Amino acid sequence: MPDLKIEATVNGRKVSKNVAPFARLLDFVRDDLNLTGTKEGCGAGECGTCSVFVDGVLVKSCLVPAAKAKGAKIETVEGLARSGELSVLQKAFHKTGASQCGYCIPGMVMAATAAIRSNPLVSDDEIKERLGGNICRCTGYSKIFEAVELARDVMNGARPATALQEEEVDEGQFIGANVRRLDAPSKVSGALRYAGDTVMPGMLHVAVLRSPHPHARIVSIDTSAAEALPGVEAVVTSADVPGVDGFGVFVHDQPVMAKGKVRYVGEAVAAVAAEDELTAKRAAALIKVVFEALPAIFDPDEAMKAGAPIVHDYAPDNVTKHIPIRKGDVEKALAECDLVIENTYETQQVEHAYLEPEAGLAWVDHDGVVTVLSPSQNITNHRHMLSRIIAKPINKVRFIMSPVGGGFGGKEDMIYQGMLALLAMKTGKPVRLVFTREESIATTAKRHPARIHYRSGFMRDGRLKAIALRMVSDGGAYGLSTEGVMRKAAILGAGPYDIQNLQVDTIGVYTNNTPSGAFRSFGALQTQFATETQMDIAAEKLGLDPFEIRRINMMRNGAITHTKQKLGSVSIGRVLDQLEKAAQWEKGAPAQRGDSRGDLGTDGARRACALDARFVEAPTKTMKSEVA
Amino acid sequence: MARKRGRGMAASWYGIARTATVDRAGAWVEIDDGGTAKVITGVTEIGEGILTVLAQIAAQEVGIRPEDVTIGDNDTARSPEAAHAGATRQTYMIGNVVALAARDARAKLDAVLAKEWNVDVGTIKAAGGEIWAEGTNHRIEMSEAVHLSKSRGVVPLGSGSFGTDTTGLAADDGAGRPWQAYVFGGQVAEVEVDTVTGEVQVLGIWAAHDVGRAVNPRGVEGQIEGGIVQAVGQALMEDYKTEKGQTTTPGFAKYILPTSLDVPKITSVIVEDPDPIGPLGVKGIGEPAMVPTIPAIMNAIYDAIGVRIMSLPATPEKVLSALREKRNRDEERARIVAE
Ligand code: FES
Numbered sequence: 008m009p010d011l012k013i014e015a016t017v018n019g020r021k022v023s024k025n026v027a028p029f030a031r032l033l034d035f036v037r038d039d040l041n042l043t044g045t046k047e048g049c050g051a052g053e054c055g056t057c058s059v060f061v062d063g064v065l066v067k068s069c070l071v072p073a074a075k076a077k078g079a080k081i082e083t084v085e086g087l088a089r090s091g092e093l094s095v096l097q098k099a100f101h102k103t104g105a106s107q108c109g110y111c112i113p114g115m116v117m118a119a120t121a122a123i124r125s126n127p128l129v130s131d132d133e134i135k136e137r138l139g140g141n142i143c144r145c146t147g148y149s150k151i152f153e154a155v156e157l158a159r160d161v162m163n164g165a166r167p168a169t170a171l172q173e174e175e176v177d178e179g180q181f182i183g184a185n186v187r188r189l190d191a192p193s194k195v196s197g198a199l200r201y202a203g204d205t206v207m208p209g210m211l212h213v214a215v216l217r218s219p220h221p222h223a224r225i226v227s228i229d230t231s232a233a234e235a236l237p238g239v240e241a242v243v244t245s246a247d248v249p250g251v252d253g254f255g256v257f258v259h260d261q262p263v264m265a266k267g268k269v270r271y272v273g274e275a276v277a278a279v280a281a282e283d284e285l286t287a288k289r290a291a292a293l294i295k296v297v298f299e300a301l302p303a304i305f306d307p308d309e310a311m312k313a314g315a316p317i318v319h320d321y322a323p324d325n326v327t328k329h330i331p332i333r334k335g336d337v338e339k340a341l342a343e344c345d346l347v348i349e350n351t352y353e354t355q356q357v358e359h360a361y362l363e364p365e366a367g368l369a370w371v372d373h374d375g376v377v378t379v380l381s382p383s384q385n386i387t388n389h390r391h392m393l394s395r396i397i398a399k400p401i402n403k404v405r406f407i408m409s410p411v412g413g414g415f416g417g418k419e420d421m422i423y424q425g426m427l428a429l430l431a432m433k434t435g436k437p438v439r440l441v442f443t444r445e446e447s448i449a450t451t452a453k454r455h456p457a458r459i460h461y462r463s464g465f466m467r468d469g470r471l472k473a474i475a476l477r478m479v480s481d482g483g484a485y486g487l488s489t490e491g492v493m494r495k496a497a498i499l500g501a502g503p504y505d506i507q508n509l510q511v512d513t514i515g516v517y518t519n520n521t522p523s524g525a526f527r528s529f530g531a532l533q534t535q536f537a538t539e540t541q542m543d544i545a546a547e548k549l550g551l552d553p554f555e556i557r558r559i560n561m562m563r564n565g566a567i568t569h570t571k572q573k574l575g576s577v578s579i580g581r582v583l584d585q586l587e588k589a590a591q592w593e594k595g596a597p598a599q600r601g602d603s604r605g606d607l608g609t610d611g612a613r614r615a616c617a618l619d620a621r622f623v624e625a626p627t628k629t630m631k632s633e634v635a
Numbered sequence: 636m637a638r639k640r641g642r643g644m645a646a647s648w649y650g651i652a653r654t655a656t657v658d659r660a661g662a663w664v665e666i667d668d669g670g671t672a673k674v675i676t677g678v679t680e681i682g683e684g685i686l687t688v689l690a691q692i693a694a695q696e697v698g699i700r701p702e703d704v705t706i707g708d709n710d711t712a713r714s715p716e717a718a719h720a721g722a723t724r725q726t727y728m729i730g731n732v733v734a735l736a737a738r739d740a741r742a743k744l745d746a747v748l749a750k751e752w753n754v755d756v757g758t759i760k761a762a763g764g765e766i767w768a769e770g771t772n773h774r775i776e777m778s779e780a781v782h783l784s785k786s787r788g789v790v791p792l793g794s795g796s797f798g799t800d801t802t803g804l805a806a807d808d809g810a811g812r813p814w815q816a817y818v819f820g821g822q823v824a825e826v827e828v829d830t831v832t833g834e835v836q837v838l839g840i841w842a843a844h845d846v847g848r849a850v851n852p853r854g855v856e857g858q859i860e861g862g863i864v865q866a867v868g869q870a871l872m873e874d875y876k877t878e879k880g881q882t883t884t885p886g887f888a889k890y891i892l893p894t895s896l897d898v899p900k901i902t903s904v905i906v907e908d909p910d911p912i913g914p915l916g917v918k919g920i921g922e923p924a925m926v927p928t929i930p931a932i933m934n935a936i937y938d939a940i941g942v943r944i945m946s947l948p949a950t951p952e953k954v955l956s957a958l959r960e961k962r963n964r965d966e967e968r969a970r971i972v973a974e
């Protein structure tokens with residue numbers, strides 16, 4: 008198909024380009040015009056990172072064919088600060104600290120600009136609705152709302168322009184001051200380049216062939232048709248690994264690409280470098296892999312039973328790691344308790360959903376140093392692992408950490424950097440890989456799901472005497488951070504309480520599911536969810552206020568932890584006091600007080616969203632002031 | 636009434652920096668021409684605001700302004716080891732080590748000035764781009780001080796190393812010293828549950844967290860708010876699913892994330908119990924922020940409608956089926972009592 012000629016006005020400048028007929032407006036802006044402030048977070052109209060104006064109308068450019076740009080006026084985030092000065096809205100984002108990783112921010116700025124342009128007096132609620140199509144994974148949206156409200160007010164004169172300035176700092180006392188984020192201007196303007204925005208001269212594009220099977224032996228891989236495709240420069244498989252093929256955070260059980268067998272759906276089997284993305288993808292589809300399906304295992308409890316399919320030969324019981332913690336005599340203590348509460352809790356697998364999909368570049372420099380640039384959360388560890396994998400001394404391996412568009416633990420694993428290094432070495436050219444959203448979701452680590460069996464024993468006065476906690480967790484096909492997650496889940500699981508009798512077991516298990524790995528709060532979230540629910544149940548049964556039962560049991564200065572460490576200062580008492588006060592908590596046992604509480608509907612709670620009420624019923628009034 | 640409100644709370648604790656292993660980090664600081672400073676560490680921003688935090692720390696320790704600080708190089712071939720960007724260790728490990736390196740650089744500069752001005756080195760102070768000797772008329776711009784130092788053959792260059800005094804866990808009973816700094820937190824959640832649709836809305840979260848010492852309070856709030864909303868997602872909607880190992884939630888259309896309409900109002904309370912070991916008293920907030928949120932929400936749901944959700948997430952279907960079970964239980968009980 009012939010290229011499409013597009014003449015348009017972009018950020019006030021006339022441009023004329025030939026683009027591929029299937030190109031999207033997003034590709035035109037990013038690839039042909041090199042305006043990379045517009046991001047591709049999902050490619051499916053669901054995240055808003057690709058928002059631009061076409062003839063003044065806000066659109067998601069991943070859904071719009073490039074042809075629509077013909078003769079149109081396009082405005083991207085780079086167009087907002089064309090004079091070199093940030094717009095009022097961008098300044099407001101800077102002031103309130105509305106950008107964190109920054110990946111969603113250009114899209115947020117565009118959506119917020121649209122909201123204020125269409126209604127200069129846009130209400131706080133309307134702002135939330137207008138930003139409803141833009142996902143932010145980092146900020147919790149609060150500071151973004153604050154920024155838009157501030158910009159609206161400054162533009163209307165309701166607040167002075169000085170409200171956009173940095174707060175004054177006492178004579179050099181910067182620690183403790185609300186210094187504005189130094190990286191914010193580069194994020195609100197779209198100037199910051201993440202790995203996927205980076206291009207190098209002569210750069211090749213990478214596509215990965217992935218396993219369709221959860222567990223299968225690789226009988227053969229035939230790459231000849233892929234290699235023969237014009238434009239393809241190299242194909243790599245595990246056979247190309249010159250050194251020790253294994254990586255992981257605790258155990259190096261994962262090969263750069265599947266070796267001998269695949270262990271989960273989406274596991275990399277081969278990778279192609281070609282002169283453009285489409286050719287790389289086509290070539291990947293031409294690789295012929297003969298698989299022989301193996302019995303697979305998907306449940307961690309089943310996986311530990313004798314006779315279950317074995318995921319890794321080194322772990323015939325499929326146990327990745329078991330962490331035990333012991334203190335006192337739990338069974339004896341439970342037998343003596345006035346109240347024993349026994350429950351089972353379950354938590355799910357969770358996706359990190361950072362807005363920046365994985366991306367990276369690799370090249371071999373003039374001194375033969377194999378260099379990888381990627382949003383890696385652990386370049387130190389990655390350097391060690393890659394040096395073993397490619398059998399080069401550590402000073403011939405270099406990792407550069409590019410700005411991370413959200414990590415949350417999900418970018419600690421070296422799941423693609425090895426392939427890139429091999430392709431750079433094989434082709435002698437820079438190579439770049441950018442994951443699609445689907446690839447990112449299907450193939451990268453998740454938060455560990457957990458099944459927690461819990462027994463806790465209390466005395467009538469609220470004293471917590473014993474905890475027996477057993478957590479079984481599906482670590483999926485590879486070890487990644489499972490060991491560390493089990494450790495943190497175990498150490499912290501019983502909560503900030505002084506307990507004499509403790510029996511904690513956390514067990515991470517291999518299965519043929521998508522691997523679980525590092526995720527913000529690392530196992531402690533799962534076990535403490537169970538602990539804190541048990542505490543609430545006990546408080547109800549014992550007729551105690553939930554703050555009170557925690558105060559009775561909390562660690563105090565000099566406490567001995569569950570792992571028998573002596574602490575110094577312990578702040579939990581202060582934290583609870585200040586929390587109770589801030590929330591204006593009404594004391595009482597958690598016995599379904601619900602609507603009868605006197606502390607509902609204060610300033611600290613938003614109004615309930617009544618969108619559904621239109622269809623179900625008239626909104627009910629439960630605001631305290633209205634009830635009173 | 637179909638819509639019921641309730642409140643719940645939860646407490647939490649967390650360890651700072653890498654677990655049950657010795658954590659360590661290095662940094663270099665050079666007080667540079669023009670009265671600026673170069674800070675070289677092995678990390679960059681993952682969104683938490685570390686670059687600003689480091690600039691604030693370096694600025695205060697060197698005696699310049701945050702905008703005069705340049706931070707590089709997040710590159711294993713160009714910077715000292717900083718290890719990883721995770722484990723709530725950035726402010727603690729890198730923040731503290733940058734302070735140590737900045738103090739080292741300042742000590743070199745101060746020694747030159749003390750000799751030059753013939754004063755005790757302890758009298759030399761710097762802030763906001765100026766450096767002076769207390770109790771004297773000696774006061775010059777930092778740029779001038781750097782120039783002077785170099786003309787005496789001294790480049791004001793410092794380095795630092797910060798490591799933790801920690802151990803692994805015993806294999807039998809888990810005894811050990813996994814961290815040297817701990818933080819504590821607590822949150823209250825207020826929810827509204829629609830008993831017709833099963834939908835839960837989180838209307839308010841009050842979050843109190845000990846962070847040691849807040850370098851940038853607004854940044855701490857941002858971490859708390861972001862953590863809470865991620866936890867709201869896990870509490871109510873997010874659910875990565877597989878069927879025979881194949882995901883059935885492959886995109887954001889199926890994998891539901893919290894949007895601007897799901898966000899509670901958040902009130903952060905920053906508690907400061909300084910770490911006695913590091914030079915700055917700082918601890919951390921990234922991960923701890925989201926630990927108490929989910930149980931606080933689940934406890935609030937119980938307060939509102941009397942059902943305990945013990946299997947996450949609390950989707951409308953789960954809430955409705957739990958309500959049905961409760962109704963059956965209640966009726967059964969009523970029947971038995973009546974008989
Ligand atoms: S909406 Fe276009 S990339 Fe997500």
Ligand code: FES
Binds near residue numbers: 109144146412413
């Ligand atoms: S700042 Fe919004 S996704 Fe990171």
